[in-house]
Amino acid sequence: MKKIYLCVFVIILIILIILAVAYTNKNQINEEDKFEIVTSFYPLYIMTLNITDGIENVSVSNMTNNNVGCLHNYTLQTSDLKTLSKADLFIMNGLGIEMFTDKIEEEYPNLEIIDTSTVQLDLIKDSEGLNGHVWNDVDNYIEQVEAILNSLCAENPENTEKYTANAENYMQKLHLLKQNSYIAKEGTTVVSCNESLAYLLNDVGLDFIEVYTDHEQSALSSENLSKVIDEVKEKNIKAIFIEKNDDRKTAEIIANETGVQIYELDANLSGELNKDAFINSMTNNYNILKDCLE
Template structure:
């Protein structure tokens, strides 16, 4: 009951802000005025910074260590969304508790789900009857390039006088991403095929595994809101023992508790498994660090995985 009341209050606040100021967003009037953009995740904000460069002012709602699956917008976040000229979010239900907010915001300004640009046939669908789609598309660089296109298109529509800059910046960034993909493939090739099993706290690396030919196992499902039990732990432990896998990985935005249960379970069966390191999954690193950029985060993950499994 309390959750419904809080949601109702939040949506009322969204409605009031949208009604009072949401329609005031407009194209920048001159060369010096920047497009004000609010993005949900660091990964999306990083695209906007690379494509928009000096023509945008970017605010990311979810910083390092923040889990977007469980994230609930504060009134301060609603204010940031309302004051923005445009909003970019992942979509595919990644920001599961913010869906109604985005629907309200769409009535007043461009509110763009960048991952929903990706063709449906390229997405990973769950095998159950829920119809859910894996939203962690940024781990397949080829798919994330579609998100770059969505940002480029959105910025050009909002600020057409800088179309050439946005297009050139997008091409430059895409080329960097393609080089990152080539480099990553070479590094993953250093891991023996029988050791290419990636075990993490939740099922965030499905696209990564598909892109690089790795088996991926997560204790929790696509969302950290899902539960895991003893059978889930035992299934992973059995795989680690059978395949003689020596490392599992924690995630920066999720508690270590679940992975520690796997390590202890393997130990009881006489198999030593270490924590191979911390991976960035749903959130990037601290702003101002290499890991605080998409490319830096990706390189960190590749290096951590390869060095622990090869």
């Protein structure tokens, strides 16, 4: 009799397991059915992460490794092309940050490419032309989020409502960030040793002497360096800013010669991979600016 009970128990258990597996499969969206979005690098990834938050039939991946930083001088890797092979949409910053798009177009002529810089942005020109690091101005960042939202709604209309709700929620937070932004006293001048900080400094109302380094601190000639040092001595400079991943060499030479202190800011070229990362790093930037300039 005991054996019969055991048999019945085992049969019921097997049926339950089969039902559970069937239910799980039904609720799991096949990876191949997902709308696949690939972003070129970090700031675009964070924007897109917010707009697609919680939408199950959409996947977002970042083409480049998070620690790559800015894509100036970046060479497209075989693994990047492999990531793009499954993409339905490629989202990029534009303005010369991604110099490799010709190769992507050649390899995947049917891939939809979204250039987020084609909307109305406040642009800064420096000694080398248009500065492409636009996302560090919060208004520009909001415009880029809107550009991504519009292209997602156009290319994947079934999720329009969800994309729109997510974007509205994110924009509210971004407007709040802008409202609470640090604002510099008029006429405050600083030194910037990384062109990716230009939009941030400009956005908070700072005047700045820019040491153009193309993200390579060692690239500065001694002639240019002494020019900068003279300018720093002439003007009442409050601080020298470098990006968090920068080599400090050039900044230290200027600091030693002038007695002005060095501070690190975050240009959002790399960072944490969570959806609040941009808001958190900008809040931190505003706190640093406040601490060292007031």
